[in-house]
Amino acid sequence: xxxxxxxINGIRKTFGDxxxxxxxxxxxxxxxxxxxxGPSGSGKSTTLYILAGFQExxxxxxxxxxxxxxxxxxxxxxxxxxxxxxxxxxHLSVGENxxxxxxxxxxxxxxxxxxxxxxxxxxxLQGFEDRMPANMSGGQQQRVALARALVYDPPVLLMDEPLxxxxxxxxxxxxxxxxxxxxxxxxxxxxxxxxxxxxLRLSDRIAVFNKGRIEQVGTGPQLxxxxxxxxxxxxxxxxxxxxxxxxxxxxxTADLRFADGTEVRGVPLHGADPKGRAELMLRPERIRxxxxxxxxxxxxxxxxxxTFLGNVTSILARTSWGEEVGIRLPFGHPMASGLAPGAQxxxxxxxxxxxxxxxxxH
Amino acid sequence: MAAIAARRGFGFxxxxxxxxxxxxVMPVMWLLLxxxxxxxxxxxxxxxxxxxxxxxKVFLNTFMVAGIVxxxxxxxxxxxxxxLVILPPRWSMVLFAIVILSMWTxxxxxxxxxxxxxxxxxxxxxxxxxxxxxxxxLELVNNLIGVTIGMVYIMxxxxxxxxxxxxxxxxxxxLQAASLCGATRWQALWRVLLPLCVPGIASGVLMVFVMALxxxxxxxxxxxxxxxxxxxxxxxxxxxxxxxxxxxxxxxVLLVATLALYAxxxxxxGLPKGAQ
Ligand SMILES: Nc1ncnc2c1ncn2[C@@H]1O[C@H](COP(=O)(O)OP(=O)(O)OP(=O)(O)O)[C@@H](O)[C@H]1O
Ligand SMILES: [Mg+2]
Numbered sequence: 029x030x031x032x033x034x035x036i037n038g039i040r041k042t043f044g045d046x047x048x049x050x051x052x053x054x055x056x057x058x059x060x061x062x063x064x065x066g067p068s069g070s071g072k073s074t075t076l077y078i079l080a081g082f083q084e085x086x087x088x089x090x091x092x093x094x095x096x097x098x099x100x101x102x103x104x105x106x107x108x109x110x111x112x113x114x115x116x117x118x119h120l121s122v123g124e125n126x127x128x129x130x131x132x133x134x135x136x137x138x139x140x141x142x143x144x145x146x147x148x149x150x151x152x153l154q155g156f157e158d159r160m161p162a163n164m165s166g167g168q169q170q171r172v173a174l175a176r177a178l179v180y181d182p183p184v185l186l187m188d189e190p191l192x193x194x195x196x197x198x199x200x201x202x203x204x205x206x207x208x209x210x211x212x213x214x215x216x217x218x219x220x221x222x223x224x225x226x227x228l229r230l231s232d233r234i235a236v237f238n239k240g241r242i243e244q245v246g247t248g249p250q251l252x253x254x255x256x257x258x259x260x261x262x263x264x265x266x267x268x269x270x271x272x273x274x275x276x277x278x279x280x281t282a283d284l285r286f287a288d289g290t291e292v293r294g295v296p297l298h299g300a301d302p303k304g305r306a307e308l309m310l311r312p313e314r315i316r317x318x319x320x321x322x323x324x325x326x327x328x329x330x331x332x333x334x335t336f337l338g339n340v341t342s343i344l345a346r347t348s349w350g351e352e353v354g355i356r357l358p359f360g361h362p363m364a365s366g367l368a369p370g371a372q373x374x375x376x377x378x379x380x381x382x383x384x385x386x387x388x389x390h
Numbered sequence: 391m392a393a394i395a396a397r398r399g400f401g402f403x404x405x406x407x408x409x410x411x412x413x414x415v416m417p418v419m420w421l422l423l424x425x426x427x428x429x430x431x432x433x434x435x436x437x438x439x440x441x442x443x444x445x446x447k448v449f450l451n452t453f454m455v456a457g458i459v460x461x462x463x464x465x466x467x468x469x470x471x472x473x474l475v476i477l478p479p480r481w482s483m484v485l486f487a488i489v490i491l492s493m494w495t496x497x498x499x500x501x502x503x504x505x506x507x508x509x510x511x512x513x514x515x516x517x518x519x520x521x522x523x524x525x526x527x528l529e530l531v532n533n534l535i536g537v538t539i540g541m542v543y544i545m546x547x548x549x550x551x552x553x554x555x556x557x558x559x560x561x562x563x564x565l566q567a568a569s570l571c572g573a574t575r576w577q578a579l580w581r582v583l584l585p586l587c588v589p590g591i592a593s594g595v596l597m598v599f600v601m602a603l604x605x606x607x608x609x610x611x612x613x614x615x616x617x618x619x620x621x622x623x624x625x626x627x628x629x630x631x632x633x634x635x636x637x638x639x640x641x642x643v644l645l646v647a648t649l650a651l652y653a654x655x656x657x658x659x660g661l662p663k664g665a666q
Contacts, residue, residue, distance in 0.1 A: 080566070080570055081569075081570075082566055082569075101569075102566075102569045102570055103569045103570070103571075103572050103573055103574055103578075104572075105570070106572070107570060108570070109566075109567065109570045111563050111566075111567060113561060113563055115561065115563045115564045115566070115567040116564075117564065117567075117568070117581075117582055117585075117586075118564075118586065119585040119586060119588075128568070128571050128573075128581070129571040129572050131581075132571065132572045132573045132574070132577045132581070133572050173567075176567075176571065177570075177571075180571075180572065
């Protein structure tokens with residue numbers, strides 16, 4: 029078997045009693061855009077800091093092209109990083125900030141000039157050489173940070189929520205830039221975010237973090253279409269969870285019975301030990317509204333609310349036992365016509381588009 | 391709105407301003423006046439001051455001692471300020487207490503303590519001899535060494551606190567970024583940390599240098615006759631020789647030098663925090 033480009037091998041890090049990361053295991057290919065997605069405190073930054081050399085793991089190893097990085101101090105790791113907070117050197121101009129990594133490496137002056145120029149072009153910052161960081165917007169500062177991190181051609185670029193301090197529009201603009209820079213340079217990127225949209229937009233693959241562990245690794249569509257756990261299903265994309273009872277579970281599918289007695293059969297099943305209480309997950313765009321039950325699985329509901337959101341209509345329906353289901357239809361869809369809050373109707377879906385999970389202990 | 395606020399603020403400042411005029415500006419004007427009127431009208435006091443070798447030597451010596459004290463204080467204060475920032479809170483609180491308490495202890499008491507410690511049979515000489523570093527006791531008081539030790543010790547808090555203030559505001563991730571960019575500890579120190587500390591260092595250096603220029607107690611207790619400083623000269627002129635004209639001139643030169651240094655600092659690094 030070939031050695032992976034970057035191998036995060038069973039990293040565990042504890043701070044006293046707090047387990048920050050636990051058995052984080054990940055193989056990353058050269059040139060891949062890998063995103064760590066997860067809620068606050070799930071261990072994303074800790075993993076990144078261990079890669080950067082700011083923290084030592086309690087156990088485990090980091091291997092770059094098969095060689096451990098842990099014995100190399102951070103200033104010799106040759107890794108690039110863009111931080112969440114603005115970390116430009118405030119006393120240096122933009123040009124000198126970008127030149128800094130080359131100056132400390134004692135690169136000849138003409139090469140410094142050439143490389144700084146190229147890095148500034150890459151980040152679309154031509155003409156900003158003499159500006160001071162304090163006179164730049166947050167978005168511009170992060171671009172300078174990006175140019176500074178790439179000027180020495182690092183094999184790996186780490187980014188820890190670099191856009192979280194920016195407003196939505198600017199964020200999307202710079203996401204675009206990051207994608208372009210990734211394509212132009214082919215640098216391997218490890219990107220941390222807790223914004224699922226950002227993760228889906230940027231990444232080749234996403235590692236979903238929860239409580240210090242990786243719950244699932246996969247492409248965006250993989251995570252969306254076959255989430256491995258309730259947590260992933262909940263975190264990636266919108267979804268409704270309906271409680272039910274397992275009546276059968278084997279061979280990757282399950283039959284369920286709802287509180288009102290309705291039964292559904294052949295739902296794709298995830299996770300082990302499916303006994304007792306179950307949860308059925310439905311994506312809002314996979315649900316149809318029909319007046320009468322058809323061939324597929326369905327459930328009687330009452331319409332609770334209808335909201336127009338520009339190009340889509342969001343409908344909230346309530347089951348007879350009081351759980352809520354969101355439905356999303358394109359604006360002006362015939363299924364939504366004539367509906368009003370209080371109307372009795374049916375929701376219907378394809379058996380294969382739902383997912384069954386063992387109910388989480390609360 | 392702003393104008394009203396400014397005027398009201400100015401109103402509150404009036405009593406303070408009156409005090410300043412009464413207790414600071416008037417005595418200074420009075421000294422200045424005597425320096426150009428005694429014994430006769432004119433600038434002969436200033437001519438004497440700059441024209442006499444003994445007095446010129448005192449000026450030179452004053453600036454030299456202040457310079458040495460400032461440099462040594464800076465070299466000692468920087469690591470202490472750094473430690474105050476990075477130590478765990480409990481330890482930095484202890485260190486803080488030591489720094490602040492030494493400021494609150496009586497100046498004379500501290501200077502006499504150094505006299506006792508540094509004398510021929512004092513603790514410092516005993517330790518040095520006990521460790522075999524020296525055979526005979528060293529002359530540590532009544533000379534430049536004694537003055538320097540005593541003054542550095544007294545000045546340290548005034549250097550530590552402003553430097554601590556700037557280091558504390560530096561975001562740790564800026565230094566992490568420097569490290570990942572490839573900077574060794576030394577390079578991070580010289581190229582990032584020190585430049586960011588310049589405002590604190592500048593105000594610490596200015597404060598210590600200016601205080602050292604006018605220092606009286608420590609030089610007169612721990613110093614020798616060969617290294618007289620300006621404040622000692624002024625005291626001698628006024629107390630022993632009752633020469634108010636010359637003494638006033640010396641005091642006025644000291645004041646002008648101080649103000650010039652302050653103006654220089656404002657030019658170079660701007661107004662100190664809080665005065666903006
Ligand atoms: N230096 C530290 N000392 C003690 N606990 C820490 C330290 N650093 C992180 N932790 C803890 O480790 C856990 C993981 O933290 P980490 O910063 O990796 O989370 P994260 O996924 O990056 O979260 P966020 O999205 O908020 O940045 C948290 O519970 C945090 O409190
Ligand atoms: Mg984080």
